Amino acid sequence: MSRIETPVPDGLGCRAVTTHPDAPVVEVSGLVKRYGSTVAVNGLDLRVERGTVLALLGPNGAGKTTTVEVCEGFLRPDAGSVRVLGLDPVREGAQLRARIGVMPQGGGAYPGVRAGEMLRLVASCAANPLDPAWLxxxxxxxxxxxxxxxxxxxxQQQRLSLACALVGRPELVFLDEPTAGMDPQARRLVWELVTALRGDGVGVVLTTHLMDEAETLADQVVIVDHGRVVAGGSPQQLTCGSDGEQQLRFRARSGLDTSLLVSALPEGCTVDEVGPGSYLVGGRVDPQVISTVTAWCAQQGVLAEEMRVAKRSLEDVFLELTGRELRS
Incomplete structure (x- = not known):
């Protein structure tokens, strides 16, 4: 089994020369895409700046992959405006594909081709490719x-797919679930590569179900549900909000009646048992709130364990906006 030992450089040599450095690399307005009677994308807006990472999040079937495939020129939109690197992905697809890198779900390589041969084949289509052996x-x-x-x-298949997306020195990269099936070492490597791409001024559109991945890598996060944007902003903006809302988490005996605690807390605070014996107090957390929770636990004859105050996680925000039910 091959091991990852070569360190990732600060830059990959993908820096693009452009006459419009301030123009967005992706600009989507009012995008609609239908499959028969099903509306997969319904009036979606999206903007990606050069040299930034945008994470596109959403439940299964929310329209993420369809949106990305429209931007890549593989699908024709039914309505709306789509410009990628200033080009129409459908009418000017040949020009566009020479300037972007695509890492699709499922690898996208020929089953019988050898790894090195596949990468050299993709490199041969680029005007100034990276050295395949080095990559x-x-x-x-x-x-x-x-x-x-x-x-x-x-x-390994995922890493080869990533290599094929990068070997042509793209100005913009689309990464669809890039770390799916990877071990922690490979996952960390991908994160370092994305950071290096950003340093080269390359735009990155990333779809992922891993909230920590989005929170670590993304400059901007867009959450999509039922084909529409339901929230957008930096990870800090989405998790902190404008009111400074935080969370108090603690563990105690499961099944406690929290109604008296809710009535004792300041208006706007919420209390939920989010798992057996795991309690979550939401709202503006201050010393008085902590004292109230501790006093309530004493009245219940229980000890509050693992008590900690933290901001909402991106996963908390995601579940609040898209629901907790499983999607088929």
Whole structure:
């Protein structure tokens, strides 16, 4: 099995020369995409600035992949305006594909082709590609360069797909679930590569179900549900909000009646048992709120354990906006 040992450089040499450095790399307005009677994307707006990472989040079926495929030129929109690097992805697709990198779900490589051959094939289509051997080394795939794609592990397939997206020195990269199936070392490597791309001035559109990944990497987060944008902003803006809302979490005996605690807390505070014995107090948390919770626990004859105050996580925000029920 190949190992990842070569450190990721600060930049990958993907820096693009452009006559419009202040223009967004992606600008979508009122995008609509239908599949028969199903509206997959319903009036979506999106803007990605050069040299920034935008994380597109949403439940399964929310319209993320459809939106990305429209931006890549693989799907034709039914309504709305889409400009990517100043080009129409459908009418000017050939020009656009020479300037972007795409890492789709499912790898996108030929099953029987060897890893090194696949990357060299993609590199041969670029005007000024990165050295395929160097990129294989950075991604820990040198030892697997003669292995057919179908015999690579899931994580290796993902890394090869990422290499194919980067080898052409793109100005903009679309990464659809880039760390799915990866071990922690490979996942960390992808994060470092995304950071290096940003440093090169490359725009990155990232879809992921991993909230910590989005919170770590993204300059901007857009949450989509039922084909519409339901929230957007930096991770800090989404998790902190404008009112300074925080959370108090603690553990105690499960099944406690929290109605008396709710009535004793300041107006606007909420209390939920989010898991067996795991309690969450939401609102503006101050010393008085902590004291009230501690006193209530004493009245119940229980000890509040693992008490901590923190801002809302991106996962909390995501679940508040899209619900907690499973999607098919």
């Amino acid at each position: 294989l080394d950075v991604l820990g795939l040198t030892g697997a360069h003669r292995t057919p794609y179908k015999r690579l592990s899931g994580g």
